[in-house]
Structure formats: C-alpha cells, structure tokens
Amino acid sequence: MPSSDEPADADALPADLADARRAFERHLRLERATSAHTVRAYLGDLDALLRTVADTGLAGLDLAALRRWLAAQRAAGASRATLTRRASSARVFTAWAARTGRLATDPGQRLAAPRKHRTLPSVLTVEQADAMLTAATSGAAEEDPVAVRDLLLLELLYATGVRVSELCGLDLDGVDQRRRALRVLGKGGRERTVVYGVPAQRALERWLGGHRSALARPGSPAALLLGARGGRLDPRVARSVVNAAAGAVPGGPALSPHGLRHSAATHLLVGGADLRSVQELLGHATLATTQLYTHVTVDRLKAIHDQAHPRA
Incomplete structure (x- = not known):
C-alpha cells in the first residue's frame, strides 16, 4: 500500500523505480531516523528525478542523467538553494542505491551543484538579550x-x-536540576546533554513549583513545557513568544528561536568559548557549521590584536 508521502502517480512508475522509492523511504524513516519533514523533502526531490528516467529505469540513472535533470531545473528558474538541496537529495539516493545493489556504481559522487548562499539570522547584542530577559522576568511577576x-x-x-523543536520535545525526565543539565534529542535521533545557568534554574524552579501543574490536565503529557490547554507546547507558539519578546526590546531585531540560538552561540564565542565546545552544545554534526557563528567575533579578534601585538 502506498505511503501517505507517495505521489498519486506513483503507480505509473516502472516497477523497479516504485520499489526503489518505497525501500528508500523505509531507509530514511527506520535506519536514518529522518524527521517526517525531511523525508517529505527527500521524496519530493526523488519523485522529480525518477520521472526523468521513467523510460529507462534505474539503469538510466547515470551522471549525465543527473546533470541533465539539474540543468533543466536551472533553465526553468530554480534558485541556487533549490538546486543545492535537490543535488543533495540525489546524492543521498544514489549512494543508498549503489550500497544496496540497485545501481552498479554511485553517479552522485561526481555530481556538483552550486553552493547555497548561507544567510545568518539576526542576532541580539548581549545588552539586548539581557533587556529581553529582564522584561520577561517582570512580565512573570504576576504569577501568570x-x-x-x-x-x-x-x-x-x-x-x-x-x-x-528540541526544547518543546523535552520531557520532565530529561531535566537534571542537580547538575543544571538537559538531555535533548537532536537531529538524526542524536542525544546530547546541554547545561544552563542560575537564572534559567530559578525560572525552572518557579515553573515546576506550581505553575506547570496549573496548566496540566489529566491527559497532559510528561512534557516540560505545556501549552495553555495542557498539551505539549507547540513550536509555533514558542516562535511567537520569542518574536514578541525580542520585538519589545528597543532597537531589537525581528527574532526567531533560531536567532536566539544564534545569539547564544555568538555570545559564547565572544566570551571566549572554543569552537569544539560550542559545536557540542549546539549539536552540530560538523565544525564547519559552528564556524558560521564566528562572523561577529572579528571585532573581538581585532581588539585582542590591538592590545597584544607589538605592531598593531
């Protein structure tokens, strides 16, 4: 039976392509523990690719076919980011297909695509972050x-x-108040431990001291953060909370939770934390991702250079 993600015309694909698609979906869901959103993105890209080799089957999926597929999308006006994502999806599929014997070789290894322009989210200054949290503390004074x-x-x-998503997915048993640590489940099902400071501990004690139970209902989950109706806090609600709190700061940027994550990483690096430690805290698979957060530390490096170098 086709999955809910399978396109309506999947049955029109040749048998080997339809079978490969279903097996690849199982691989993503069960072996790689890929999120539902990412699975949908992979399959959407794969469907577009498989339709181009419907006449030849997997035997026709070679490097030339992959390049023609990307070139046609580029000619149709696909953005650099879209081309990069689709090339990545194709490489994941061809690597899996070669590994499982569906392709004799992996043509995706030699498939190049334009690098996506990586834009960084807005970031709070340390003073703006302090102002945001001070205002939130005052807002919580009424014990709502x-x-x-x-x-x-x-x-x-x-x-x-x-x-x-990691914080909204956190359950009470993932909180270690004695060590001031959280055990969160990140991308790819990877678990890691992160730590927090005294102000967050005080906020946690207030929440668990009676306010969480005020929102809890008989059927409430074991989530640390609950919504107004007693269910697990929806990430969309969390995003609106962050955006409103940052927007109330004079001169503050429009901020998403990812922007607050970016602010935390930036402030750690400015404060002297090493990249490896920040990588572990953020749960980045590669150090290259963490290095994106160093863009605002140049001023700090210049200040150190001016102070310490004899020829500054």
Whole structure:
C-alpha cells in the first residue's frame, strides 16, 4: 500500500523505480531516523528525478542523467538553494542505491551543484538579550502560569542554544536540576546533554513549583513545557513568544528561536568559548557549521590584536 508521502502517480512508475522509492523511504524513516519533514523533502526531490528516467529505469540513472535533470531545473528558474538541496537529495539516493545493489556504481559522487548562499539570522547584542530577559522576568511577576512558562522558554533557549523543536520535545525526565543539565534529542535521533545557568534554574524552579501543574490536565503529557490547554507546547507558539519578546526590546531585531540560538552561540564565542565546545552544545554534526557563528567575533579578534601585538 502506498505511503501517505507517495505521489498519486506513483503507480505509473516502472516497477523497479516504485520499489526503489518505497525501500528508500523505509531507509530514511527506520535506519536514518529522518524527521517526517525531511523525508517529505527527500521524496519530493526523488519523485522529480525518477520521472526523468521513467523510460529507462534505474539503469538510466547515470551522471549525465543527473546533470541533465539539474540543468533543466536551472533553465526553468530554480534558485541556487533549490538546486543545492535537490543535488543533495540525489546524492543521498544514489549512494543508498549503489550500497544496496540497485545501481552498479554511485553517479552522485561526481555530481556538483552550486553552493547555497548561507544567510545568518539576526542576532541580539548581549545588552539586548539581557533587556529581553529582564522584561520577561517582570512580565512573570504576576504569577501568570503562561508568563512564567514563557520566561523559562526564553531562559533555556538562550542559556543552552537548543533548537526550539528540541526544547518543546523535552520531557520532565530529561531535566537534571542537580547538575543544571538537559538531555535533548537532536537531529538524526542524536542525544546530547546541554547545561544552563542560575537564572534559567530559578525560572525552572518557579515553573515546576506550581505553575506547570496549573496548566496540566489529566491527559497532559510528561512534557516540560505545556501549552495553555495542557498539551505539549507547540513550536509555533514558542516562535511567537520569542518574536514578541525580542520585538519589545528597543532597537531589537525581528527574532526567531533560531536567532536566539544564534545569539547564544555568538555570545559564547565572544566570551571566549572554543569552537569544539560550542559545536557540542549546539549539536552540530560538523565544525564547519559552528564556524558560521564566528562572523561577529572579528571585532573581538581585532581588539585582542590591538592590545597584544607589538605592531598593531
């Protein structure tokens, strides 16, 4: 039976292509533990690719076919980011197909695509982050459970640099108050431990001291953060909380939870943290991703150079 992600015309594909698609989907879901959103993106790209070799089957999926596929999309006006993503999807599929014997060789190894322009989110200054959290603390003074929860959300996002999905997915048994640490589940099902400071601990104690139970219902999950109706906090609600809190800071940028994560990483690096430690905290698979956060530390390097170098 076709999966919910399988296109309506999947049955029109040759048998080997339809079978390969289903097996690749199982590989993504079960072996790689890929998120549902990423699976949909991979399969959408794969469907477009497989339709180009419908007449030849997998035997026709060689480097020339891959290049023609990308060239046609470029001619149709596909963006650099789209081409980069689709080339990546193709490489993942051909590597899997070669590994499982569906292709004699892996043509994707030699497939090049334009590099995606990596844009960085807005970042708070240290002073703006302090102003945002101070305002959130004042807003929670009335003991409104939602306001206390929102304060904890902001404190933990900024203190740990975790992704909003990781924090919203966190259960109570993933919190170690004695060590001031959280055990979160990141991309690819990778688990890691992150730490937080005293202000976040105070916000956590307030939340668990009665405000969480004020929102909990008989059927509430074991989530650390609950929504107003007692369910697990929706990441979309968390995004609106972050955006509103940052927007209330004079001169503050429009900010998403990822921007708050970016702010945390930037402030750690400016404060002297090494890249490897920040990589571990953020859960980046490669150090190259973490290096993107060093763009605002140039001023700090210049200051050190001016202070320490005899020819500055």
